[in-house]
Amino acid sequence: MTENSKLSIGQIYNNNEIMQAFKVANSGGIRYSKTTQCVVIFSFRYTTNAKEMPYQDQWVGDVIHYTGQGMEGDQTLTRNNKVLANSSEKAIQIHLFEAFVKGENIYRGQGRLIDQPYTVSELDKNGNERIVYKFPIQINDQQNSLDERLLREVDNKEKQIVRKLDDATVQRYAKEASRLNQEIVDEKPALTASYREVTSQQFERNPYIARYVKDLSHGFCALCGQPAPFIDQQGIPFLHSHHVQYLSQGGHDTINNCIAVCPNCHARIHTLEDPKDKQILLDKIANRKSII
Ligand SMILES: [Zn+2]
Ligand SMILES: [Zn+2]
Structure with a gap:
C-alpha cells in the first residue's frame, strides 16, 4: 500500500x-x-x-x-x-x-x-x-462525487465569497468565466459534448455567473414575474440560477444560458419540462442581451 x-x-x-x-x-x-x-x-x-x-x-x-x-x-x-x-x-x-x-x-x-x-x-x-x-x-x-454535506458547505463558502464582491467585479468575473466556458466548448467540442450526471450538478456551477444573472433579474423571477420569496441575510433576493438548456443535455455554463427563477418555478420547470416555459425563458434571455 x-x-x-x-x-x-x-x-x-x-x-x-x-x-x-x-x-x-x-x-x-x-x-x-x-x-x-x-x-x-x-x-x-x-x-x-x-x-x-x-x-x-x-x-x-x-x-x-x-x-x-x-x-x-x-x-x-x-x-x-x-x-x-x-x-x-x-x-x-x-x-x-x-x-x-x-x-x-x-x-x-x-x-x-x-x-x-x-x-x-x-x-x-x-x-x-x-x-x-x-x-x-x-x-x-x-x-x-463529493459527499452531499461537503458539497453544500463548499457551495455556501463560494456564495459567501461572491456575495462580498461589488456588482462591477461580479459582472467582470461572470463575463470572463462565461466567455472562457464558451471558448473551451468551442475549442474542445468532442470533450464537452457529453455531460455525465454527477452529484455536483444540482448545485449552481460558476458562482459569479449565478450571482450575475440574479443581479440582472433585479429580484424578480423570470417565469412567474413575482418578486423573490424572501431576501437573504446579505440583502440579496433569494432566487435560483437555472440553466435553460440543461448542462446534462449539452447546455453551457454561460451567462446566455442562465436565468434567475424563484424556487417554485424552478421546481415546476424541472418537473413539467413544458416547452412553453422554456420559450418564455429563452425570450427573456434574448431581450436581456441588449442590456448586458
Ligand atoms: Zn417564479
Ligand atoms: Zn434548473
Missing part, C-alpha cells in the same frame, strides 16, 4: 499532510515528486488576489480543464507544465486537490490526462490577455 492511497476522497488535508503523502514541495499549484512519481495539482478556488480572476479551472462533467502554471504573460509547456503534459507516457500519477478556503484542500482523487493540452486566452494577474494551457484531466469515475 503506497502512502498516498491512505488519503480518502472528499476529505480535507492540510499542506503538511499532502507534502508527506506525496513527497512534494511545500508550495505551488503543480508539484511534482520524482520519488513518488506523482504530480499533485491544486485547484485554488478562493480569491488570493483581487486583481486575479480566481475561477480559472473549469469542470465539464468529470473532467477538469486544469490551468497550467504561470501567473503572468504567455504560458509555455515547460517545467511542471511539461511534466503534466507527459504524465501519461511517463506513467506519472496525477492527484487533484480542490481548495475553496485557504489551507483546506479537499482530495478529489486520481486523474488522467485524456487529451493533449490546448491553449485558450485568459486574463493574467495584471488583467492582460495572455495564452494559457488547459489540461483536460478526468477524475476517476468512482471517485468523482
Whole structure:
C-alpha cells in the first residue's frame, strides 16, 4: 500500500499532510515528486488576489480543464507544465486537490490526462490577455462525487465569497468565466459534448455567473414575474440560477444560458419540462442581451 492511497476522497488535508503523502514541495499549484512519481495539482478556488480572476479551472462533467502554471504573460509547456503534459507516457500519477478556503484542500482523487493540452486566452494577474494551457484531466469515475454535506458547505463558502464582491467585479468575473466556458466548448467540442450526471450538478456551477444573472433579474423571477420569496441575510433576493438548456443535455455554463427563477418555478420547470416555459425563458434571455 503506497502512502498516498491512505488519503480518502472528499476529505480535507492540510499542506503538511499532502507534502508527506506525496513527497512534494511545500508550495505551488503543480508539484511534482520524482520519488513518488506523482504530480499533485491544486485547484485554488478562493480569491488570493483581487486583481486575479480566481475561477480559472473549469469542470465539464468529470473532467477538469486544469490551468497550467504561470501567473503572468504567455504560458509555455515547460517545467511542471511539461511534466503534466507527459504524465501519461511517463506513467506519472496525477492527484487533484480542490481548495475553496485557504489551507483546506479537499482530495478529489486520481486523474488522467485524456487529451493533449490546448491553449485558450485568459486574463493574467495584471488583467492582460495572455495564452494559457488547459489540461483536460478526468477524475476517476468512482471517485468523482463529493459527499452531499461537503458539497453544500463548499457551495455556501463560494456564495459567501461572491456575495462580498461589488456588482462591477461580479459582472467582470461572470463575463470572463462565461466567455472562457464558451471558448473551451468551442475549442474542445468532442470533450464537452457529453455531460455525465454527477452529484455536483444540482448545485449552481460558476458562482459569479449565478450571482450575475440574479443581479440582472433585479429580484424578480423570470417565469412567474413575482418578486423573490424572501431576501437573504446579505440583502440579496433569494432566487435560483437555472440553466435553460440543461448542462446534462449539452447546455453551457454561460451567462446566455442562465436565468434567475424563484424556487417554485424552478421546481415546476424541472418537473413539467413544458416547452412553453422554456420559450418564455429563452425570450427573456434574448431581450436581456441588449442590456448586458
Ligand atoms: Zn417564479
Ligand atoms: Zn434548473
